[in-house]
Amino acid sequence: MARDSFFVEEYREAVIFRVLSDRLLDAETINEVSQGLISCVQRNDRISLVIDMKQVTHMSSAMIGKLVAVHKMIKKNKGRISLCEVTDSIMPLFVVTKLTKVFDIGGNTEDKVKLYNRKPL
Amino acid sequence: MSFTIYQEGLPADLGTCVLDMSMDSRIDRKEEMINAASELIAKNQWVEEKEMHWLILCLDEVVVNAMLHGNEGDPLLPVRLRIFDRSSGEWLICVEDVGEGFVYEDVPSPDNPDSIMLEHGRGLLIMGEWLDDLSYYNGGTSALLRRRKSIP
Numbered sequence: 001m002a003r004d005s006f007f008v009e010e011y012r013e014a015v016i017f018r019v020l021s022d023r024l025l026d027a028e029t030i031n032e033v034s035q036g037l038i039s040c041v042q043r044n045d046r047i048s049l050v051i052d053m054k055q056v057t058h059m060s061s062a063m064i065g066k067l068v069a070v071h072k073m074i075k076k077n078k079g080r081i082s083l084c085e086v087t088d089s090i091m092p093l094f095v096v097t098k099l100t101k102v103f104d105i106g107g108n109t110e111d112k113v114k115l116y117n118r119k120p121l
Numbered sequence: 122m123s124f125t126i127y128q129e130g131l132p133a134d135l136g137t138c139v140l141d142m143s144m145d146s147r148i149d150r151k152e153e154m155i156n157a158a159s160e161l162i163a164k165n166q167w168v169e170e171k172e173m174h175w176l177i178l179c180l181d182e183v184v185v186n187a188m189l190h191g192n193e194g195d196p197l198l199p200v201r202l203r204i205f206d207r208s209s210g211e212w213l214i215c216v217e218d219v220g221e222g223f224v225y226e227d228v229p230s231p232d233n234p235d236s237i238m239l240e241h242g243r244g245l246l247i248m249g250e251w252l253d254d255l256s257y258y259n260g261g262t263s264a265l266l267r268r269r270k271s272i273p
Contacts, residue, residue: 025177025181026151027149058174058178060185061182061241061243061247064243065240065241065243068238068239068240071238072238089174093247096246097237102237102238
């Protein structure tokens with residue numbers, strides 16, 4: 001599945017959601033990315049979702065709210081979610097909002113997929 | 122949290138106004154206001170290139186707050202943005218809506234375990250992380266963002 005703002009790769013034990021937009025600020029892009037994430041979660045009962053954030057240099061609090069919503073959906077179904085390759089520009093947003101305590105953040109996207117493949121749910 | 126809400130009006134001496142623009146609360150056109158402000162500050166080199174993403178983020182948060190929360194999304198209500206050059210080596214951005222304002226207690230705190238998973242309410246916290254000062258006047262309808270210039 002692909003849109004201008006994201007690309008999804010589905011593997012045996014994990015789904016990679018690659019964010020392609022560098023700016024997650026305007027409502028249209030935020031809604032497109034958010035709907036893409038929700039669609040991934042709804043297609044998989046217990047998803048292991050790896051969100052590749054390496055392109056993202058700007059992100060608003062509205063997008064953070066959408067990520068929190070997706071996190072809640074996944075945890076409710078006892079799935080897993082990781083934010084990988086978070087750039088230096090947006091990492092402080094997770095620190096100041098204390099969401100580093102909530103999200104699994106950091107590391108390489110492909111390494112995280114390998115880890116999820118080694119340890120299926 | 123690093124912001125203050127004053128009931129009184131804006132301070133008398135804000136500095137020299139270098140940009141004054143108003144627009145309706147059209148969230149689909151917010152970039153016009155954000156771009157005009159960020160381009161002026163970039164042109165004056167008041168913010169280092171490596172920190173421009175913070176400026177754009179702060180502008181986005183404060184304009185969206187004014188349009189969606191202050192003016193409650195009513196596209197007919199105006200938002201005014203001004204930029205001031207201060208002789209003290211600082212710049213100020215003032216964003217005003219025509220809504221009812223807000224109170225400190227309405228803003229979720231990340232230190233409250235019940236708030237951390239809310240899907241809203243982080244904009245002020247994020248702005249306060251980068252700005253030297255974030256204050257609201259007129260009961261919350263006038264936001265004043267202050268930061269020292271990178272090149273005074």
